[in-house]
Amino acid sequence: MSKAPTRDTYLELQSAYDFFNKTLFENRLPPCLITLQREKHTYGYFSSNRFVERSAGDFTDEIAMNPSYFGIRTIEESLSTLVHEMTHLEQQHFGKPGRGRYHNKEWGKLMLRVGLHPSNTGKPGGKMTGDQMTHYIIPGGVFEKACAELITTNFTLSWIDRFPPIRPSTPLLMPKGISGGDEDEDEDDFTSGYSTLSLSLLLSP
Numbered sequence: 001m002s003k004a005p006t007r008d009t010y011l012e013l014q015s016a017y018d019f020f021n022k023t024l025f026e027n028r029l030p031p032c033l034i035t036l037q038r039e040k041h042t043y044g045y046f047s048s049n050r051f052v053e054r055s056a057g058d059f060t061d062e063i064a065m066n067p068s069y070f071g072i073r074t075i076e077e078s079l080s081t082l083v084h085e086m087t088h089l090e091q092q093h094f095g096k097p098g099r100g101r102y103h104n105k106e107w108g109k110l111m112l113r114v115g116l117h118p119s120n121t122g123k124p125g126g127k128m129t130g131d132q133m134t135h136y137i138i139p140g141g142v143f144e145k146a147c148a149e150l151i152t153t154n155f156t157l158s159w160i161d162r163f164p165p166i167r168p169s170t171p172l173l174m175p176k177g178i179s180g181g182d183e184d185e186d187e188d189d190f191t192s193g194y195s196t197l198s199l200s201l202l203l204s205p
Contacts, residue, residue, distance in 0.1 A: 023146040024114040037064040044081040045187040046088035071160030081188045103133040115141030
């Protein structure tokens with residue numbers, strides 16, 4: 001058993017960010033601060049210039065991941081949320097983000113380029129733009145291939161919640177954004193379905 005679960009968790013998330021930055025974003029994304037947040041009704045979110053370095057005054061973006069769902073989603077699904085938020089970071093620095101939470105056509109193209117299909121339902125046929133958006137993984141796409149490569153290196157998300165929420169059968173509303181400053185917060189909303197990991201396993205001591 002690891003004696004440093006905090007270190008393990010953040011090293012895993014940082015290594016995934018670095019890997020996808022190299023394989024999907026040509027290493028052009030700047031560093032950000034990855035956090036774990038138990039926001040209700042969302043798998044993750046991006047917030048522009050959320051943090052400032054105390055002494056130098058440098059700003060950095062936040063990508064938040066909801067650890068409550070690591071155990072009831074596949075590793076591939078959880079990592080797709082990370083890449084979803086990385087596209088928001090990419091658009092923030094190199095494109096023109098939609099106003100507020102609006103996911104625009106430019107963002108949709110960035111998602112398609114990395115092998116994720118925007119959909120407000122999380123399924124084929126859903127709307128590709130809007131305030132409440134999620135995605136599905138394109139079969140045989142570049143994300144699926146890159147993720148498979150990462151997982152073959154024995155990558156995992158080691159620590160999972162023993163008491164996870166139940167995944168809803170229909171998409172739910174996203175949480176209200178946190179007010180303040182020039183914040184731009186974009187969330188990956190819920191999609192339907194369950195992963196194969198049983199809740200009985202998660203609840204076992």
